[in-house]
Amino acid sequence: MLITNIEGFNLSSPLERPFGWSNGWISARVVGLLKIETDEGITGWGEGYVGARGDFVKQLFGDLLIGADPLNRNALWQGMFDRVYNGNNAGGFGGSAISAVDIALWDIAGKAAGQSVSDLLGGRIRDKVAVYATGLYYTEGEFPTRLLDEATMYVELGFKGMKTKIGAAHP
Incomplete structure (x- = not known):
């Protein structure tokens, strides 16, 4: 199985009434979703920073991920981390982008194995x-x-x- 495509989506929903928290005021709920597709038709979804146009993850990690085995999660994670760590981007946007990919890769692994991610991680306690x-x-x-x-x-x-x-x- 190989990764064939990465696509990011920004979802935003305006709030009827803006609210504040310790980091300021917001007028909309916003989330980034990442879709990773494979040549076997298995699609994984993750959540995290995908960039304003949805292409941040693809720009940052596309050459590392596309054509790679999505089940080789540890090597892919290390490659992504090495790429952003040296630029001091491991936190913030870079770390959030890695999280989106990691979640999507676990989703793919669970679907490929016919198991829940909790079972892949050792089972529920x-x-x-x-x-x-x-x-x-x-x-x-x-x-x-x-x-x-x-x-x-x-x-x-x-x-x-x-x-x-x-x-x-x-x-």
Whole structure:
């Protein structure tokens, strides 16, 4: 099996009401998705930075990945890391691009083996995991009343923990 194509997609959905967090204010939810195709018709999907036009991963790693065996994940990961590490780009955009590829390669491996990725990684060790509520973003003109109402709602729903945003000046 060989990698034949890499394609990135940027998805964006405007928010009805912008919100703030410790890094500022946002008016849309944005995510980058990466699609890696193989000559056997198996497609893997990953999430991470794909660039403004969706071609960042292909530009950065295309010559390393296209034509390579997608099941040779360790060698491919090391090659990608070596490429961005020397340029001090292993964190940020470079690291996020590696993550997108890595996720897509694991997706391909699981599909090729007919197994879940958790089984490929050694199997599940539990049937349930604890979850917490993520929210409590700042919104214009609602500080702190709406945040208190939202936190109360999470408690009433049974969450044992919450992740809140701190550090930014509220409006």
